Amino acid sequence: MQNTKTAKLVWxxxxxxxxxxxxxxxxxxxxxxxxxxxxxxxxxxxxxxxxCTAADVIDILRKKRQDVTGFEVNVVxxxxxxxxxxxxxxxxxxxxxxxxIDPKAVERSIELSLTKYCSVNSMLQHSVKINSRYxxxxxxxxxxxxx
Amino acid sequence: MGATTVKxxxxxxxxxxxxxxxxxVLSSVADGVGMKPxxxxxxxxxxCTAIDVIDILAKKRIPLSSLEIxxxxxxxxxxxxxxxxxxxxxxxxxxxxxxxxxxQAIELSEQKYCSxxxxxxxxxxxxxxxxxxxxxx
Numbered sequence: 001m002q003n004t005k006t007a008k009l010v011w012x013x014x015x016x017x018x019x020x021x022x023x024x025x026x027x028x029x030x031x032x033x034x035x036x037x038x039x040x041x042x043x044x045x046x047x048x049x050x051x052c053t054a055a056d057v058i059d060i061l062r063k064k065r066q067d068v069t070g071f072e073v074n075v076v077x078x079x080x081x082x083x084x085x086x087x088x089x090x091x092x093x094x095x096x097x098x099x100x101i102d103p104k105a106v107e108r109s110i111e112l113s114l115t116k117y118c119s120v121n122s123m124l125q126h127s128v129k130i131n132s133r134y135x136x137x138x139x140x141x142x143x144x145x146x147x
Numbered sequence: 148m149g150a151t152t153v154k155x156x157x158x159x160x161x162x163x164x165x166x167x168x169x170x171x172v173l174s175s176v177a178d179g180v181g182m183k184p185x186x187x188x189x190x191x192x193x194x195c196t197a198i199d200v201i202d203i204l205a206k207k208r209i210p211l212s213s214l215e216i217x218x219x220x221x222x223x224x225x226x227x228x229x230x231x232x233x234x235x236x237x238x239x240x241x242x243x244x245x246x247x248x249x250x251q252a253i254e255l256s257e258q259k260y261c262s263x264x265x266x267x268x269x270x271x272x273x274x275x276x277x278x279x280x281x282x283x284x
Contacts, residue, residue: 003221003222003223003224003228004219004220004221004222005185005186005189005219005220005221005222006189006217006218006219006220007186007189007190007193007217007218007219008193008215008216008217008218009190009193009194009197009215009216009217009218010214010215011197011201011211011213011214011215013212013213016197016198016201016202018193018194018197020190020193020194022182022183022186022187022189022190023183023186024176024179024182024183024186026172026181026182026183026186027182028171028182028187028190029169030190030194031169038169039165039167039169039171040165041191041192041194041195041198041262041263042148042191042195042262042263043148043149043151043165043166043169044165044171044187044190044191044194045187045188045191045263045266046148046151046165047151047153047163047164047165047171047173047184047187048184048185048187048188048191049184050151050152050153050163051153051161051163051173051184051187052184052185054153054155054161055159055161055173055174055175055184058155058159059159068155070155071154071155072152072153072154072155073152073153074150074151074152075150075151075152075153076148076149076150076151077148078148079148079262083259083260083262084259084260084261084262084264084265085262086262086265086266087262087266116226116227117226117227118227119184119185119188119222119226119227119228119229119230120184120185120187120188121227122227122228122229122270123188123229123230123266123267123270123271124266124267126269126270127266127269128266
């Protein structure tokens with residue numbers, strides 16, 4: 001059994017700017033890389049990869065009862081210099097801020113996301129080398145119970 | 148390509164920021180505040196081939212007056228919900244637009260220029276179709 005998903009893109013009529021709507025009804029704008037109106041397609045792929053694994057990792061870390069106070073994923077893609085300029089490597093850097101975060105939990109969450117759950121990475125993995133690393137930043141002070 | 152960042156803003160909600168500071172809100176469908184990452188992949192593919200097709204037709208001196216692309220993807224029912232088929236439907240109009248010119252532009256994009264298609268093709272079968280809309284004149 002398979003799920004079908006639809007997205008729609010409409011050209012705004014001049015330049016290379018577009019409005020796009022995903023199956024869930026949310027929209028974004030696109031532009032060519034030098035244009036001011038929106039993100040470029042390959043950067044959107046990078047953000048999709050980052051967003052997909054970020055959602056998995058935060059979910060798993062919270063299930064593991066990790067006290068995460070901040071989290072981001074930095075994504076850098078390396079592209080071939082010849083057309084069609086595909087990604088050859090994608091570096092994912094996970095930055096987890098929190099209190100007494102267990103590095104093993106972070107490692108395991110990333111591994112589960114990249115090997116099991118993240119649909120965008122499953123699309124990229126066959127042709128792109130995905131590198132991952134993480135940093136944990138200890139939150140300096142425990143927050144007082146009431147301000 | 149510069150660095151893009153995805154920042155957690157709570158629950159399963161994120162802000163994606165690209166290297167030139169365009170931002171987009173991402174979330175799970177349940178959270179319902181932004182785009183789903185796998186939707187973004189389909190949209191990235193559509194915008195990538197759209198740019199090629201507009202460019203190629205402009206070089207052939209056939210400027211488009213409208214273009215709309217609908218992409219649909221079939222995903223596995225089980226994790227990681229990999230897309231196995233992606234269908235791209237182009238609906239376009241423009242004075243002097245011929246079937247041949249459009250077919251060529253789409254083929255060039257698909258075979259040569261579209262980096263998103265080239266990146267996912269090994270996993271998903273990408274198919275295309277197009278429809279030329281004739282304006283009432």
